[in-house]
Amino acid sequence: xxDMPTLPTIHVISDSMGNTAKTIARSAASHxxxxxxxxxxxxxxxxxxxxxxxxxxxxxxxxxxxxxDRIIVYYTLVIQELRDALESYLADxxxxxxxxxxxxxxxxxxxxxxxxxxxxxxxxHKINDQYFQRIEAIEFTVSHDDGLLTQDLPEADIVIxxxxxxxxxxxxxxxxxxxxxxxxxxxxxxxxxxxEVYEVDRExxxxxxxxxxxxxGVRKTRMGGQLGQSRYADIDAVTLELDRARTIMRxxxxxxxxxxxxxxxxxxxxxxxxxxxxxxxxxxxxxxxxLPV
Numbered sequence: 001x002x003d004m005p006t007l008p009t010i011h012v013i014s015d016s017m018g019n020t021a022k023t024i025a026r027s028a029a030s031h032x033x034x035x036x037x038x039x040x041x042x043x044x045x046x047x048x049x050x051x052x053x054x055x056x057x058x059x060x061x062x063x064x065x066x067x068x069d070r071i072i073v074y075y076t077l078v079i080q081e082l083r084d085a086l087e088s089y090l091a092d093x094x095x096x097x098x099x100x101x102x103x104x105x106x107x108x109x110x111x112x113x114x115x116x117x118x119x120x121x122x123x124x125h126k127i128n129d130q131y132f133q134r135i136e137a138i139e140f141t142v143s144h145d146d147g148l149l150t151q152d153l154p155e156a157d158i159v160i161x162x163x164x165x166x167x168x169x170x171x172x173x174x175x176x177x178x179x180x181x182x183x184x185x186x187x188x189x190x191x192x193x194x195x196e197v198y199e200v201d202r203e204x205x206x207x208x209x210x211x212x213x214x215x216x217g218v219r220k221t222r223m224g225g226q227l228g229q230s231r232y233a234d235i236d237a238v239t240l241e242l243d244r245a246r247t248i249m250r251x252x253x254x255x256x257x258x259x260x261x262x263x264x265x266x267x268x269x270x271x272x273x274x275x276x277x278x279x280x281x282x283x284x285x286x287x288x289x290x291l292p293v
Contacts, residue, residue, distance in 0.1 A: 009038045011058055013051055013075040015082060018043045021074040021101045045077070048085040055089070055096060073098040078117075134179045141176030144183035145169055150194035153183050158275060159200050160184040161252075162208035163245050164232075165218045167259050167267060171208065174268045180275075187245045197252065203278040206271050207249030207256045212239040214260050 007029060012021040018041045029037035042054045059069040073096055077083040083103070090098050106117050137157075143149060144156065146169065153159055157180040162168045168184040175182045185197060197205075212235055219233040231237035249256050255274045259267050 007032055007034045007037055008070075008072055009040055009058075011054075011071055011073045012039055012041045012043075013045060013054065013073060013077065013086070014041070014043050015045045015077050015079050016043070018076065021076045024099075024101050025074050045082060048082060048089075051082070051086055052089065055093070059093075059095070070095045070097065074101050075099070076102045078102065130179065134177070137179045137181045138173075138176045140181040141172050141183070144181075145172060147185050147194070150183075150185065150196050153185070153194065153196040154199045155181065156183040156200070156204065157181045157279075158183075158204055158206060158271060159197070160206050160208060160271075161187055161197075161245075161249060161254060163187050163215070163241050165215060165222060166208040166210055167264060168208055170264045171259075171267050171271070174264050175271065178268070178272075180272075187248060189241060189244065193248070202253035203255075204275070205249075205252055205254040206274070207245070207252075207254035208259050208267070209242055209246055209249075209256060210258060210260045212242055215242065 010025040010029070012018045012025065014021055022039055022041065025039055026035075026037060029035070040058070042050065045051055055071075055073070058071050062071055063069045075083075075086065075098060077086065077100075083100070086098075087100075090096055109115070110117060140152075140156070144152060158172075158175060160168050160172055160182060161184070164186060168186070172182040172184045185194065187193075215238050216233050216235050219238070223230075223233065246256065255271075257267060257270050262270075
């Protein structure tokens with residue numbers, strides 16, 4: 001008989017792929033220092049018999065291995081009959097500790113909006129125009145990283161400027177994954193800006209800066225012991241470099257964002273706050289949003 005792991009297996013039950021519950025499970029586990037928890041998934045459930053067999057087998061395994069049949073279950077069941085049957089089963093099995101991941105989230109939206117949710121499972125995974133828009137945006141963003149294909153800058157939703165190591169690329173990729181076509185252009189001393197930058201609507205231009213001491217630390221970490229006589233991470237040179245970058249950004253009319261103490265997501269959300277104020281998203285007939293053309 002073995003000892004139960006420090007963090008128990010999390011069992012996921014879903015009438016779709018189970019990705020929502022897995023994401024929540026990983027997030028919860030991370031609060032206990034576990035970044036890669038053991039997750040077992042029962043996806044695409046269509047009958048309660050599947051659920052019952054799964055739970056009985058998992059409890060049997062836990063009794064056999066740990067002499068303890070307590071298990072953790074996260075479930076996302078959009079089909080009402082399955083959810084009702086599971087909740088009835090759980091009432092008779094107190095050693096199954098279960099979390100309904102979706103129901104409360106759906107219920108509050110229904111209460112406030114007055115709308116009724118679509119009971120078909122897996123709706124968020126359907127391939128539609130938004131899906132293809134997101135793929136196109138990611139491809140655009142990757143191919144226009146670090147000053148590539150500058151002739152396409154006027155086609156970008158967002159153009160990010162900044163000196164080296166101010167999080168231009170990760171911020172661009174994050175925004176690309178949200179469906180925005182993003183290009184980023186490095187500001188390098190001695191090199192002129194691409195002429196296409198001046199053709200971009202200034203409300204689409206964003207400049208990233210940070211504090212000199214922060215940038216020096218990032219660059220030293222990146223270069224390790226290979227700096228030599230380079231002024232790449234010299235505090236005076238970096239301060240001057242950032243001052244020049246800020247002057248260029250002001251001349252272009254950029255929104256300037258200081259990335260110090262900001263996660264990539266926070267920087268991206270600050271960009272989107274300004275961008276969406278200038279270019280509001282348009283509601284689609286399906287209740288989602290599309291980007292303005």
